[in-house]
Amino acid sequence: MIKLKNLTKYFGQLKVLEGVSYDIPDGRSLAIIGPSGCGKSTLLKLITGLEEPTGGTIFINGTDILTLNEDGWTNIRKKVGLIFQSSALFDSMSVFENIAFPLREHADYGESKISEVVKEKLRLVELEGIESMMPAQLSGGMQKRVCIARALAFEPEIILYDEPTTGLDPITSVAIENLMIKLKAGVTSIVVTHVLQTVYRVADDVVMVHDGKFIQVGSPEETKRSNNPVVKSFITGGLKNG
Secondary structure, three states: OEEEEEEEEEEOOEEEEEEEEEEEOOOOEEEEEOOOOOOHHHHHHHHOOOOOOOEEEEEEOOEEHHHOOHHHHHHHHHOEEEEOOOOOOOOOOOHHHHHHHHHHHHOOOOHHHHHHHHHHHHHHOOOOOOOOOOHHHOOHHHHHHHHHHHHOOOOOOEEEEEOOOOOOOHHHHHHHHHHHHHHOOOOEEEEEOOOHHHHHHHOOEEEEEEOOEEEEEEOHHHHHOOOOHHHHHHHOOOOOOO
């Protein structure tokens, strides 16, 4: 579903990713771990075209996304749902308007169809009946669920989660993880996180980013048992965020 080939990203002289190659098969859930600032979120931005790589290529479903024009990007983005760390809801719009926004922008739907989709996605994330509420009236966990509902509006083939449980209390974190597990069927997902509980509960595969490279590739259990000292330090909480 997603193929990274010799992917490199520099910001000026700062190396973020260097020569990364990795295939994410259809239907798998990949967790990307590592300390803050290591390039995890940048990788998601590269996949969605929010950043351009310094070198290398990215394929989604066999398409080299770096060769796409704007129409091509629009079609790709319909297949990719992005859940932002901050939820990124429009404060001036109701829950209904937030979820309807991408449909009005990029789908040839009438208002009746849009209303049907919004209600269906809110049912899926167990938030029925809150269409008229504003983001400021919602808890952090509810905002995250609305963001997920919005990301699901186009029935994406790929879901990208950027720190989905960071800042949430333990009970809400488990609820979001349960929702992520529920959504795994039939989609390919990438979860960027430093919360190991989330990794162990939702991921099929794990990679760890360090110094621009994938220094650990394997299952969650293999990652736990890694003999790489950097990985071991991160797993035990000794690797400081920076």
